[in-house]
Amino acid sequence: MESFFGRYRNLIVLLAALLLQVIGLAVQVRKPASAVTTGLANPRRDGAGVLLIRLWAVSLVTPVERTIHGAGQGVGGLWTNYLDLRRTQQQNKDLQATIDRLRLEQAELREDALQGQRLQALVKFQESYAYQTLAAQVIGTSGSRSSRLLYLDKGTDSGLKPDMAVITGDGIVGKVRDVFPHTAQVLLINDQTSGAGVVLATTRIRGILRGNVAGQPQVVNILADSRIKPGELVLTAGGDQIFPRGLPVGVVDKVERDAERGAFINVIVKPSAQLDTLDEVLVVTSLEEHLSKEQEADLAKSEDLKGPEVAAAAAEAARKKAALEMEQRLPGLTDPNAPAPATVIGPDGKPMPAPAPIPKPLPVAHPDRFSPGAAGGTVGSAPAADGAAPAPEVEEPKATKPDTSKKPAAKPSKPAPQSPQFSGRVQ
Amino acid sequence: MPTLIPDHRRDLEIRRYPTYIYVVAPLVSLILQAWLPLLLKRFMYMDLPLLMTIYFALNRRSPIHGTVLGAVLGMAQDGLTQGAIGIHGIANTVVGFLAASVGIRVVVENNVIRMVMNFVLTLAASGIVAFIVRVLLGQDWHSSGLDELLRATGNALIGAVVFPLLDRTQVRE
Numbered sequence: 067m068e069s070f071f072g073r074y075r076n077l078i079v080l081l082a083a084l085l086l087q088v089i090g091l092a093v094q095v096r097k098p099a100s101a102v103t104t105g106l107a108n109p110r111r112d113g114a115g116v117l118l119i120r121l122w123a124v125s126l127v128t129p130v131e132r133t134i135h136g137a138g139q140g141v142g143g144l145w146t147n148y149l150d151l152r153r154t155q156q157q158n159k160d161l162q163a164t165i166d167r168l169r170l171e172q173a174e175l176r177e178d179a180l181q182g183q184r185l186q187a188l189v190k191f192q193e194s195y196a197y198q199t200l201a202a203q204v205i206g207t208s209g210s211r212s213s214r215l216l217y218l219d220k221g222t223d224s225g226l227k228p229d230m231a232v233i234t235g236d237g238i239v240g241k242v243r244d245v246f247p248h249t250a251q252v253l254l255i256n257d258q259t260s261g262a263g264v265v266l267a268t269t270r271i272r273g274i275l276r277g278n279v280a281g282q283p284q285v286v287n288i289l290a291d292s293r294i295k296p297g298e299l300v301l302t303a304g305g306d307q308i309f310p311r312g313l314p315v316g317v318v319d320k321v322e323r324d325a326e327r328g329a330f331i332n333v334i335v336k337p338s339a340q341l342d343t344l345d346e347v348l349v350v351t352s353l354e355e356h357l358s359k360e361q362e363a364d365l366a367k368s369e370d371l372k373g374p375e376v377a378a379a380a381a382e383a384a385r386k387k388a389a390l391e392m393e394q395r396l397p398g399l400t401d402p403n404a405p406a407p408a409t410v411i412g413p414d415g416k417p418m419p420a421p422a423p424i425p426k427p428l429p430v431a432h433p434d435r436f437s438p439g440a441a442g443g444t445v446g447s448a449p450a451a452d453g454a455a456p457a458p459e460v461e462e463p464k465a466t467k468p469d470t471s472k473k474p475a476a477k478p479s480k481p482a483p484q485s486p487q488f489s490g491r492v493q
Numbered sequence: 494m495p496t497l498i499p500d501h502r503r504d505l506e507i508r509r510y511p512t513y514i515y516v517v518a519p520l521v522s523l524i525l526q527a528w529l530p531l532l533l534k535r536f537m538y539m540d541l542p543l544l545m546t547i548y549f550a551l552n553r554r555s556p557i558h559g560t561v562l563g564a565v566l567g568m569a570q571d572g573l574t575q576g577a578i579g580i581h582g583i584a585n586t587v588v589g590f591l592a593a594s595v596g597i598r599v600v601v602e603n604n605v606i607r608m609v610m611n612f613v614l615t616l617a618a619s620g621i622v623a624f625i626v627r628v629l630l631g632q633d634w635h636s637s638g639l640d641e642l643l644r645a646t647g648n649a650l651i652g653a654v655v656f657p658l659l660d661r662t663q664v665r666e
Contacts (some may be wrong), residue, residue: 077558083564085600087579087665088629094577095630124571130524133529209526210581211537211636212626217527242576253575258633279635340561342534486563 106443115332120244128217197310198352200224203479204344214257216240216344219358221248229308231350237300237314237338238262239347254341255315256283264307266313266333267299275300275315275335283316285333294321300335310353314338508552509664518659519545519566527573540615542566547614548656550584550592551601553646558617577630584621588614604653612651615645
């Protein structure tokens with residue numbers, strides 16, 4: 067037996083190492099039915115627990131990364147500020163000229179900007195929310211192409227928790243995943259295991275944003291819709307309890323049909339934030355509204371001054387928007403194939419309004435000679451020679467039995483206000 | 494052929510290194526692997542922990558040593574990701590075993606052979622990772638052949654520079 071283990075010692079060690087790791091994989095990646103249907107291979111809730119191996123690896127790597135990052139910035143600053151001064155004189159002249167030009171432009175733009183700010187503030191102030199954020203620096207990555215992670219220089223010591231949103235001024239970046247004492251993982255929105263609720267700004271179609279195998283964020287599980295066009299803005303929907311509502315995500319890059327499900331499409335999104343070149347990010351630490359005292363004072367003042375007008379304008383805009391959406395979604399009440407009414411040219415050469423429809427009489431229960439269509443039921447009259455509207459004539463029924471040999475006397479009535487082309491008779 | 498097959502005692506001996514080298518070199522490779530993408534962005538065509546696995550496995554000529562080192566470094570790589578731990582671990586384990594097994598049979602001081610070994614073993618590691626992700630885990634795996642070739646080439650070139658530097662730390666008897 068000893069000779070067997072001695073002879074195949076290398077192979078046994080190899081197989082043992084592989085077996086242990088495969089078992090470890092099997093334990094970590096258990097697929098419940100729901101995960102299979104959604105395509106998620108790792109259903110573990112983010113931040114639910116950190117594996118010891120991961121904790122060791124991060125504890126080993128990130129302190130050195132932080133040091134290297136800091137030292138790199140220090141050396142870069144030393145070089146830029148003290149050593150690399152060759153073109154400083156020329157740069158100084160160019161900058162001075164730029165400043166002079168910008169001062170002139172600034173004076174012109176100031177008034178416009180102030181006016182724009184006031185108007186914008188009136189409309190948007192009521193909708194705007196301010197969130198508590200914490201700035202953090204990106205100090206490292208996962209080092210793997212299949213895992214799109216970033217490491218921040220802030221952790222639980224700074225109040226970071228799992229599932230906090232990470233954003234920049236351009237748009238959303240991702241969410242905090244595992245948090246360590248002095249560092250935190252950020253799962254980028256273009257990772258395959260990420261997920262964020264988004265809405266297309268124009269078509270108002272909602273979906274889930276996640277990364278595809280090529281590392282592009284895409285909105286999945288959307289039924290094919292021809293209204294979705296490249297360039298449409300994509301915003302956060304706010305329903306995922308992670309990202310605040312209305313933050314820019316990116317713009318639609320292209321629309322691809324889902325290869326597995328023909329009725330669905332994948333909307334490839336070009337992210338607003340530069341996910342490959344991030345240096346600093348903001349972590350949204352609280353989703354509660356947080357307005358400064360100045361903002362609250364401005365809000366109260368604007369409501370006092372322009373509150374009713376703004377409210378009326380907003381209500382009118384909302385009403386028009388709702389009507390427009392209803393018009394687009396509901397079938398039309400008019401026949402689109404019906405021919406357009408002919409334009410009538412008046413005597414002065416100008417188009418005249420269409421004549422009012424001629425009222426049709428109800429069918430008569432007991433027709434007599436006065437009934438419509440009966441012979442001799444109406445008295446004709448020649449149209450006016452000057453082209454003016456002839457006065458409609460109304461027959462006065464006799465109280466006695468009518469004499470068929472004699473036509474009843476016609477009595478002109480008061481002309482009705484109608485178009486000049488009207489030549490019919492009212493009976 | 495004499496340059497490929499070891500026939501001298503010097504070629505067959507196991508190279509030894511100071512203990513701290515076994516700790517520092519893999520650790521530095523892990524740190525650089527995680528930090529360099531910030532500078533190189535998407536041009537990160539290298540896998541430094543795998544390179545360390547290959548180097549020590551080739552020079553130690555011990556399959557057990559290569560297996561264990563590959564497993565530890567691979568799992569540490571996995572520890573820096575959000576994925577399952579063991580993907581790179583299994584790949585590096587196999588590569589460490591293969592490198593040590595080949596190292597017994599070829600001259601490992603020849604730089605051309607080292608470059609070829611790095612190139613081939615890096616491709617093998619990529620194939621194993623793809624197999625684990627697609628077959629064992631049932632997940633999507635996207636990587637173009639060009640990317641994998643560039644990564645293997647990058648590892649081969651970096652190995653040509655780093656391996657001679659590590660050779661200098663050998664313990665000479």
